[in-house]
Amino acid sequence: MELRIFTEPQEGASHDDLLRVARCAEDAGYGAFFRSDHYLKTGPVPGLPGPSDAWITLGALARETSRIRLGTLMSAATFRYPGPLAIAVAQVDQMSAGRVELGLGAAWFGAEHEANAIPFPERGERFERFAEQLEIITGLWATPVGETYSYVGKHYRITDSTALPKPVQRPRPPIIIGGKGHRKTPALAARYADEFNTSLLDMDTTAAQVERVAAACRAIGRDPAGIKFSTAQTVCVGVDDAEVKRRATAIGREADDLRAKGIAGTPGEVVDRIGQWVERTGVRRIYLQLLDLGDLDHVELIAAEVVPQLG
Secondary structure (H helix, E strand, O other), X not given: OEEEEEEOXXXXXXXXXXHHHHHHHHHHOOOEEEXXXXXXXXXXXXXXXXXXXXXXXXXXXXXXXXXXXXXXXXXXXXXXXXXXXXXXXXXXHHHOOOOEEEEEEOOOOHHXXXXXXXXXXXXXXXXXXXHHHHHHHHHHHHOOXXXXXXXXXXXXXXXXXXXXXXXXXOOOOOEEXXXXXXXXXXXXXXXXXXXXXXXXXXXXXXXXXXXXXXXXXXXXXXXXXXXXXXXEEEEEEOOOHHHHHHHHHHOOOOHHHHHHHOEEEOHHHHHHHHHHHHHHHOOOEEEEEEOOOOOHHHHHHHHHHOHHHOO
């Protein structure tokens, strides 16, 4: 089991805040630091100083960290054209010496599109564009140097792209796909995903979706073991009940609610909770949604008291 740090900076974080958390996570031994990709706050918080661009952030962190992996849960396919996105991710992969992972999704938050003059097509078209982006991005990265890449789809057309730059990781940076769809999402994951993620879903829903993705893999002759299954859950850990309650209050939540719906409690409770996730869902990676980015002691506590017990 691997624990990764996952942040939601649109809810309120400067780049310096993110840098402190990323460096703390790296020093504490976590394998990865991820961030959401949103241009508008999603909750009732003020969201100051305002949203930031995920790939600009990761490019900066690539040069200010040395070991920890970096990525998004999830970049919206509506935000960027596939060619420029492939270039940006490949460039950040070069800047990080091969530490980038691309989480890509169809987009769901209409208000952030309206607030930033970004078109937000109806759901069916968003998913079609998402599928085409996956084909294009992987196609660009797979094109040998010296050859060109062309593509004609319903929504995108590419003519004689040099398909440069190339990412450092070969054959490509890991691609993460997620979602609750019962048919199209599992089929896309079976074709393109190195990892399949469920975010903030309960165990039963996650287990059912994991099985759908596994079935979709088997249907095309792919071994489901080739996909890493993961979840993202809100985290709140304390040395005792009082500290758990204090941390829950700091993010506007109830400790008992987080125990029931997230990864929360004392270190012993959290180890048991993670064991339940593994047994009931088959996930082998958990993204800890860290909502109080000023509480670095929280990051260090989990690394010191939870991670060593996971084996």
